[in-house]
Amino acid sequence: MSPQVCHCVEVQRIDDLAEDIRALELCRVDGGVFTPAGPGAHVRLTLPSGLQRCYSLVNGPNEDRQLQIAVQLDPASRGGSKELFSLAIGDTLTAAEPDNTFALAEGDDDVVLIAGGIGITPIWSMIQHLEQAARPWRLYYAARSHRSAAYRTELQELERSAPGRVVFAFSSDGQRLDLPAAVNSAGERTGVYCCGPDRIIKEFRALAAGLGERAHFEDFTPAEIAEGGFEVHLARSNMTLVIREGESILDAALDAGVEPEYSCTSGTCGSCITTVLDGNPDHRDYFLTDQEKAPGDRMMICCSGCRIGPLVLDL
Ligand code: FES
Numbered sequence: 025m026s027p028q029v030c031h032c033v034e035v036q037r038i039d040d041l042a043e044d045i046r047a048l049e050l051c052r053v054d055g056g057v058f059t060p061a062g063p064g065a066h067v068r069l070t071l072p073s074g075l076q077r078c079y080s081l082v083n084g085p086n087e088d089r090q091l092q093i094a095v096q097l098d099p100a101s102r103g104g105s106k107e108l109f110s111l112a113i114g115d116t117l118t119a120a121e122p123d124n125t126f127a128l129a130e131g132d133d134d135v136v137l138i139a140g141g142i143g144i145t146p147i148w149s150m151i152q153h154l155e156q157a158a159r160p161w162r163l164y165y166a167a168r169s170h171r172s173a174a175y176r177t178e179l180q181e182l183e184r185s186a187p188g189r190v191v192f193a194f195s196s197d198g199q200r201l202d203l204p205a206a207v208n209s210a211g212e213r214t215g216v217y218c219c220g221p222d223r224i225i226k227e228f229r230a231l232a233a234g235l236g237e238r239a240h241f242e243d244f245t246p247a248e249i250a251e252g253g254f255e256v257h258l259a260r261s262n263m264t265l266v267i268r269e270g271e272s273i274l275d276a277a278l279d280a281g282v283e284p285e286y287s288c289t290s291g292t293c294g295s296c297i298t299t300v301l302d303g304n305p306d307h308r309d310y311f312l313t314d315q316e317k318a319p320g321d322r323m324m325i326c327c328s329g330c331r332i333g334p335l336v337l338d339l
Contacts, residue, residue: 030070031056033091033119035111042174044097045142046109047082049090050119057088058119063149064126064217064242066288067091070118072111077104078288080145080219080242081122084152091119094174096142125293126242128153132215134160138206138228140220141167146242147219148175151182162189164206166220169196207231214238225310243292243310250306250329258282258339259301273325277339284325284339291327298325303335 037049050069052058065081079093098105111117128135128150135154139147144165154161167173173192183190191206193199207228210216218228218241225243232239252269258277265276274286274296287295291309300321307317309324316322325337 029121030118031058031121032116035113035115035117036090038111038113041094042176043169043172045094045172045174046097047092047094048108048111049092050117051090053116058091059121060088061122061124063128063153064146064240065122065124065149066126066146067093067122068120068289069093071104071107072115072117073103073107075104075107076289077108078290080126080149082145082149084149085156091122094142094145094148123287125287125295126217126219126240128217129215129238129240131213132238133211133213134162134215136206136210136214136216137161137163138201138203138216138218138220138224139163139165140201140224141172142174143218143220143224143242144174145219147217148178150217151179155182160189162191162209164191164193164201164203166193166195166201166224169194203227203231207235210235210238215240217241219243222310229313243290248308249327250308252329254330254333254335256330257334257336259336260339267329272327273329273337277325282339286326289326291324294324296324296326297322299338301336301338303330304332305329305335306331 032053033050034053035048036051039047041047066078067081068078070076082092082094095105095108097109126146137147179190193201216235216239225241228241249272252267252271254267255264256273257264261282265280267273267276277284285295287293294311300323304320305323306329308327311324
């Protein structure tokens with residue numbers, strides 16, 4: 025989806041949700057609404073420093089006047105979460121229109137949701153929409169501790185109203201998320217959605233391989249951009265780009281006026297998949313499986329780099 029429509033947005037509300045997790049509400053400065061993208065959607069923000077980051081939306085139904093995000097302060101982050109934690113009410117930044125690569129399917133009889141840590145954010149949006157539509161769901165939620173579990177109070181209330189549909193696993197209590205049980209609880213017409221760190225996603229993908237299109241996942245950890253310092257030739261555009269350190273092939277292509285498809289910019293959605301005509305890519309994405317990565321004939325240009333050059337792309 026390129027080029028993207030962007031809006032100047034203002035921080036209208038800040039709430040501390042859990043230990044090191046903060047919710048921000050962003051509204052368009054011109055008073056406009058955002059295009060509804062449904063539960064599971066994400067937004068690409070350009071922070072005041074110029075850093076660009078994608079965040080899942082936690083919006084409930086009919087909340088199109090604001091973007092609701094929840095951010096975890098990550099000491100190891102490359103600056104995005106620290107900068108968002110430094111924002112105050114009234115500060116402005118830029119937001120693209122929301123996009124959705126982790127959408128909730130309509131046709132499932134019921135829904136199993138699996139969240140690890142801050143991966144609860146798109147899942148919480150799904151729960152609010154499922155509740156409004158009176159559709160059945162179950163949640164398996166792993167968190168470091170009670171204090172670090174965002175939306176714990178709301179989920180405990182939902183559990184009280186229909187016992188058995190929320191299973192917490194707090195590592196501080198010695199509990200571990202029983203992923204096999206979560207995946208195996210899916211019936212013939214159950215949609216299964218998982219969002220969490222790389223470790224959980226990898227295990228989920230292996231366990232859910234037999235579910236086919238009923239298995240959906242999103243990794244909230246943006247893929248690390250591969251090292252720069254190499255050249256890429258774009259065959260169809262007939263141009264050669266030098267990829268600098270900290271820059272992705274996608275960034276360089278956009279700067280050069282080429283408009284590849286892209287969405288998440290974090291190696292998750294698959295939108296930026298590009299055919300490799302020569303060279304060998306350094307894969308960094310979460311989208312392709314190891315088997316799909318092996319031939320090196322396709323790559324995600326938002327994060328992957330060059331292992332053996334020259335890299336020639338069908339762009
Ligand atoms: S834009 Fe989503 S994987 Fe590259």
